[in-house]
Amino acid sequence: MTPRRGLSLITKLTLATCALLVAAMAPFGYLNIRTVQKLLYEETVAAAERINETIVKTTHSFMLLDDRETVYRMIKDAGRQEDVEHIRLITKGGVIAFSTDPTEVDTYVDKTAAACDMCHGGGQPLKQASTMDRSRRFTDAGGREVLGFTQAIYNQESCWSAPCHFHAPDQHILGVLDTVVSLDRMHDQTRQYTQRLATLTAAMLLAIAASLTLLVERLVHRPIKEILGHTRRVGDLDLASRVPVRSADEIGVLATSFNEMTERLQTAKEQLEEWTRTLETRVDERTRELKQMQRQLIRSEKLASLGEIVAGIAHELNNPLTGILVLSSLLADSDQLDPTRREDVETIVRESQRCARIVGGLLDFAKASSPQKVKIDLHAIMDSSLALIGGQSIFHDVDIVKRYADGLPRVLADPNQIEQVFINILINAGQAMAGGGTLSIETEFGPEGVAVRIRDTGCGIPEDHLPKIFDPFFSTKESHGTGLGLSVSYGIIENHGGSIEVSSRVASGTVFTIRLPAAGEGPGQRRPEQTLPNPAPVW
Ligand SMILES: Nc1ncnc2c1ncn2[C@@H]1O[C@H](COP(=O)(O)OP(=O)(O)OP(=O)(O)O)[C@@H](O)[C@H]1O
Ligand SMILES: [Mg+2]
Structure with missing residues (x-):
């Protein structure tokens, strides 16, 4: 089952890193903005103080001359500065003696008003206050936030000793200079700073996210994708594929171990295929052997039951046939025989002889069940068989080639019966x-015993005849064949615990292979593994 596809590893990592960075940077950003705001505010307060100080100092000499017009003009000029909302001069009695806002001139200021409350708020008025204590932040009638800075004008010796004698010497504070400046610039700068900070932070986050994506893509995503592709190919049984190992880190180790695993899988698969092939071959061999054994069993049963019948019939036929043959032979040799009947009598003799041959074959066939076994040398038996038949006309144009194995073990067998089989x-x-043709006789010794292979280059046996040639009375030789030769031979070899096989190809030739168990170790005999086996039959 394919798992549901979620967010990619890169996206998750990038999002998590960005979230962590934002969480870590947010308090710093906030503190930063607050600090900047505070600094800007303090700078605005300092600017307001400077305005007041300048006014107080520059107007002092005109005050001593009681030149109010010049003083007011100077205050008015200072009030034209950028960011200054208005400046007012308040007397000790709380009357606004001068203001850049003409509407409030000669009006009273409430002592509880913010401008006065800084010094008068605590009951007894303060004689000295810090710079920050003298500033106040408030919202004006227009709804804008502004900064008010109040500066006390102290009574000095020059003031009460001046010719105007306007102020008494025990008067400590002569009045107050109150300047209100706009905080718009501070707010603008703070906003700009915040925007710059936010833009920078976003750019930094973007850069970090991009670098992280690139790094993760290159170092993690791409190798993992390759390994993933490899696992899919392995899943499709492409075990020859390998993952390229590009690094020595954990991903490299993973790729290496994947390759090792694939290699082991490939070896296991090859072994499995090899085992399957071997198993199939073994099964085929066994099936062939079983079929062969089944055929042999059927044939053996057939021969056994036939052997009993044949023995009885042959025995019963033999006596009258001998009588017919003897008497017909005497008749054929007699001078008193009517010459016109001679040919008929000779036919009787010939056919009787043929019948006698058949009966002889039948008796051989029946007798095959009781071999007189002794240790025999198959080469010697073959040589005597060849000597017996070699003179026959059918072998005149035949080349006889013998390839006898050295040190062939002897077999426990009936020499007469084995000779009969060979013949x-x-x-x-x-x-x-x-x-004409070539008759080759080869012998060999292997794990299955001793084998004698008789190969001819004759007419061969048609495929449909092959299963029948060991059956009694199967013959393709119309006049002179009884069809008992091979069935008798088969019975003999079977009684010796051996086997007889045939392979043939029409117009090419036939090979008969007779296998017999070796009689056991003896002088001059070799162990099976010491014998070089002869080449297998061609057919
Ligand atoms: N080497 C061979 N080449 C071709 N056909 C063969 C060969 N050996 C056997 N046969 C076939 O097998 C048949 C049966 O052989 P088998 O020896 O049992 O009987 P036969 O030779 O016909 O008669 P008999 O052996 O009694 O003279 C033969 O008739 C022949 O068709
Ligand atoms: Mg024959």
Whole structure:
């Protein structure tokens, strides 16, 4: 099941880092803005104080001359400065003696008003106050925030000793200079600073996010994507694919271990395929063996039951047939035989002989169940068989090639019966090579015992005949074949615990392979693994 696709790792990391940065930077930004605001406010207060100081100092000499017009003009000029809202001169009695706002001249100021409250708020008026204590922040009638700065004008010796003698010497404070300046510039600067800070912060966050995305993409996302692609390919059984290992960090280690895992999987898969192939071959071999055994079993049963019947019939036929043959032979040799009947009598003799051959074959077939086993040398038996039949006309144009294995072990067998088998097969081979050919006899010794291979280059056996050739009375030789040669041979070899196999190809030739168990170790005999096996049959 494919998991639901959520936010990518890069997005999550970037968002989390940005959120952390914003959370960490927010209090600093706030404190920063507050500090800037405070500094700007203090600067505005200092500016207001400077205005007041300047007015007090520059107007002092004109005050001593009681030149009020000049004093008021100077205050008015100072009030024209940028950011100055208005400046007023308040007498000790609370009367506004002069103001840049003409409407409030000669009006009284309430002692509880913000401008007075700073010094008069605590009951007894303050004689001295700090710069910050003398400033106040308030909202004017127009709704704008402004800063008021109050400066006391102290009575000095020059004041009460001046010719005008306007002030008494015991009077401590002569009046108050109150300047109100606008805080708009401070607010503008604070806003600008805040905007700049916010822009810078956003740009920094963007830069950090972009760098982080690039780094994570390069160092984490891309390698992980490659590993992911690799896992998909492995899932599709493409076990030859490998992840490129680009670093020695955790991702590199992961890629390496993935490659190792894939390699092991590939080896395991190859082993599994090899085992499957071997298993299939073994199953095929076993199936072939089983089929062969089944065929042998059926044939053995058939031969066993047939053998009993055949033994009885052959025995019963043999006596009358001998009588017919003897008497017909005597008749054929008699001088008193009517010459016109001679040919008929000779036919009786010939056919009787043929019947005798068949009965002889039948008796052989029946007798095959009781071999007289002794240790025999198969090479010697083969040589005597060849000597017996080699003179026959069918072998005149046949080359006989012998490839005997060295040190072939002896077998426990009935020499006469084995010779009979060899003769049957050799005669069949000779008959199959009517126009000449090559008869090869090879022997070998392997784990399955001793094998004798008789190969001819004759007419071959058609495929549909192959399952029948060991059946009694199956023959393609119309006049002279009984069809008992191979069935007798099969029975003999089976009684010896061996096997007989055939492979053939029409017009190419036939190979009969007789296998017999070795009689055991003896002088001059080799162990199976010491023998070099001869090449397998061609067909
Ligand atoms: N080497 C061979 N090449 C071709 N066909 C063969 C060969 N050996 C056997 N056959 C076939 O198998 C049949 C059966 O052989 P088998 O030896 O049992 O009987 P036969 O040779 O016909 O008669 P008999 O052996 O009694 O003279 C033969 O008729 C022949 O068709
Ligand atoms: Mg034969």
